[in-house]
Amino acid sequence: MSKDKGRLAGEHFMLGDHACAEGAILAGCRFFAGYPITPATEIAERMSVRLPQVDGHYLQMEDELASMNAILGASWAGVKSMTATSGPGFSLMMENLGLGIMLETPCVVVNVQRGGPSTGLPTLVGQQDMMQAKWGSHGDYEIIALSPGSPQELFDLTIRAFNLSEKYRTPVLVMTDAEVGHMTEKVVIPPLEEVEILNRPQIQKGDVEPDHFRIYRDSPDGDPGYVSPMVKAGEGYRIHVTGLTHDERGYPAMNAEASERNVSRLMEKITANRNDIIELETDKLRNAEVVVVSYGISARTSLWPIEQAREEGIKVGYLRLITVWPFPEDTISKLATKVSAFVVPEINMGQITREVERCAAGNAQVFGVHKPGGDILDPGDVLDTIRKAAAVTQKN
Amino acid sequence: MSADTMERSERLRILNYETPAESDWETGLHPMDDLLRGERLPHIWCQGCGLGTALTSFISSLKWLEKNQGWDLDKVAVVSGIGCTGRIAGYLRLDSFHTTHGRAIPFATGLKIANPELKVIVISGDGDITGIGGNHLIHAARRNLGITVICVNNFIYGMTGGQVGPTTPHEARAVTAQYGNYEFPFNLPYLAAASGASFVARWTVLHARQLDWTLRKALIHSGFSFVEIIAPCSTAYARWNPEGKGLDPENLRRRGLEVMKHYQKVGKTEQGIHPKDAHIKVNDSGEVIEIIEGEFLDETRPDFEEAINQRAKIAEKYWLGEKDALDKRKKLPPKKGKVPRTEIQLGGFGGQGIMSAGKIIGMAASVYNNLEACFTQSYGPEARGGAAGSQVVISSTAIHHPHLTQPTSMIMMSQGAYDKYIAELLPGGVLLIDDELVDLPAEHREDIKIFGISATKIAKDAGNNRAANTAMLGFWAAVEGIVDKEAMQESIAESVPPKTVSLNLDVFESGYKRGLDLVKK
Secondary structure (H helix, E strand, O other), X not given: OOOOOOOOOEEEEXXXXXXXXXXXXXXXXXXXXXXXXXXXXXXXXXXXXXXXXXOOEEEEOOOHHHHHHHHHHHHHOOOOEEEEEOHHHHHXXXXXXXXXXXXXXXXXXXXXEEEOOOOOEEEEEOOOOHHHHHHOOOOOOOOEEEOOOOHHHHHHHHHHHHHHHHHHOOEEEEEEEHHHHOOEEEEEEOOHHHOOOOOOOEOOOOOOOHHHOOOOOOOOOOOOOOOOOEOOOOOOOOOEEEOOOEOOOOOEOOOHHHHHHXXXXXXXXXXXXXXXXXXXXXXXXXXXXXXXXXXXHHHHHHHHHHHHHHHOOOOEEEEEEOEEEOOOHHHHHHHHOOOOEEEEEEOOOOOHHHHHHHHHOOOOEEEEXXXXXXXXXXXXXXXXXXXXXXXXXXXX | OOHHHOOHHHHHHHHOOOOOHHHHHOOOXXXXXXXXXXXXXXXXXXXXXXXXXXXXXXXXXXXXXXXXXXXXXXXXXXXXOOOOHHHHHHHEOOEEEEOOOOOHHHHHHHHHHHOOOOEEEEEEEHHHHHHXXXXXXXXXXXXXXXXEEEEEEXXXXXXXXXXXXXXOOOOOOEOOEOOOOOOOOOOHHHHHHHHOOOEEEEEEOOOHHHHHHHHHHHHHOOOOEEEEEEOOOOOOOOOOOHHHOOOOOOOHHHXXXXXXXXXXXXXXXXXXXXXXXXXXXXOOOOOEEEEEEEEEEEOOOOOHHHHHXXXXXHHHHHHHHHHHHHHOOOOOXXXXXXXXXXXXXXXXXXXXXXXXXXXXXXXXXXXXXXXXXXXXXXXXXXXXXXXXXXXXXXXOOOOOOOOOOOOOXXXXXXXXXXXXXXXXXXOOOEEEEEOOOOOOOOOOOOOOEEEEEOHHHHHHHHOOHHHHHHHHHHHXXXXXXXXXXXXXXXXXXXXXXXXXXXXXXXXXXXXXXXXXXXHHO
């Protein structure tokens, strides 16, 4: 296949969902399995048109259970893979998201969040799946979740999601929303040469004596952040992988010690690399009295009220969680000792607010700006809350 | 240090792990040694279970294919779900994937489509494949996906202790059907065939030779092949049902064997029979008294991969068209001067191109005039027919709030849209209407600037009244001057169907001229 086959570049006035698909393709995604669901459908639509143009495959599966499993299978065939969905489908994917984590399978899952619970508000925005992203599948594990605020960033973060998933051999979530997914803005697609593309550490046929190969090898140096190389199916290593608790060979190991090793391994490869994974955008944190902590579309719509509040003389800092999970606990904890209050705008009834409260540990007050989906936040509500938080500051 | 930053030689050194002590198991005494993970034996199956025999038949057929058909067993991948049969993957020395309950088939789908070189085989139980995973079975069969599904049917959920399942015979007993099963089971060959499988067969485990032969055929088959293997559960099923009655529960091996023999005895080979008639007959006490077996279906049809590949050429043509348009795109100078936040509400009825018009403005502003632009549209039932609305925000600086707060301009192409939106227009704002479609009421807002044009008539005179939105765009471009004329023209040329470009540009020009005249006045 020619290197430039089907390669798009340049400036486009592009739908957020389409930008997501283009980001995936640039990152090297060549397999998409999905099920139609508003407001994520346009990602599947774009993929169905674009993937065959780049020698990739689009599969419309019978449901989201199948979609999630199909991308895991494709990943083990050595192909970068993705699915995209919204709340109800995300719920269906949870079990096998866990399988992906357990098998240490690189792949990307996009959730274009809409208002919930249940069927909720299919066409309208929500950010109510943020805690589900963290805890949705059973058992203990760590997850990586990114949150974009514009079609351009949805494009960029989809590429980053692939890079992180390849680097750390784990599913990565892109937690966007109906507003960003259904918004059309300028998207600049850079030439491939200018983009950092990471590929999974991988062993090929003949590299290692198959009998000696360990698919879940622990670090020989005791490095908890170590990621063991993968091998795809068909390379002669005759691997076995299982969703059961397993040992280095991937064989079932049904005891507490094996579980300790297995679960620690899954968690530590994320936590030990948190500095590489966590990406934040900050503004005027120094000397701030109030810090607005937000993510995705809510961070974006908070910028206007923040400007207003600064004009009123309030010292407002801004902290945007580009990476929501793992959560920047240290950053928030340290800030909490320096500032008086946090304001957390989000389109849910207080999910990340609670996480900020946990990290602030009583050292700073936390004010949420909440609504249960249906519309982006009213800038006036955010401004009022900043003022309220600033008033507390003055009282102190 | 993460793996990707590590030197390759270092990685290889680490991976060359000490020789596994377990390799001692490979004695070479058993002809199937090389395809079994001896270090994992003994297996977890009960004595008298039919799974060992099923596994043996499968390995025999693979070995035959390796020897006689040149199969490279490195390219064989086995996928299992959960349950007793699900453990087969773990005992085979092949690339093997033990997935979640019911999901082996979609996992296999991903493997196969992403790497068609692989021979992908799903081996799992009846509960896994036809209960929790039933939806995947029928859809993979419908696609005629080139994999083989081997479903070992023991009539029960064995691993969890013997609960009734979708294959438990009517009136048979189970832990959760102690009064007799009041449900009716699937006929699996019929289900698979009706769903689109192109190869369908059934044998009991004691028909080991026939099974071996059939599996060879199923594995070579190019589309979706489905093989049901009837295997006794010597514990959970046999203890509740007439087949195991009177057999010593302490001697499981004997009990299993007797039940196996019973199934073999009641087996009736009916090669080529319609799968509908491939029944498993039971008497009033749920005892299996007849099992129709054989190869029921073996058809050659284009498989899924072939069907997908046929589309690749069309996709390429499609792409070349798109690329051509992008290559021809002109680079225009950025818009001169600052544009303050401008909020435009477009409204009309479905079919007028209200969405396209908004998008054309946005593209002209952002791609061609290097401004910030954000386009959103109203979704939901109201967006299908009836009223249609779209919004564009344009600015020289970043657009933090993507929605309209108070529109500075309105482009209204229906009475309904006018009535709905007019109150929101900023005092001093600009209202553009198609004056044949919007009747201003006698008492209308006096605090705004109103401009009218017969957009639909202009478009109709030019030969296509569907271009009315383009006339409104020309009108808007002239009246407001926020986006350069040339940027609008390029955006239109890129957005409308190629055959209608010149017509649309003419209509745009008429609207533009009319707008300039009005502004001059």
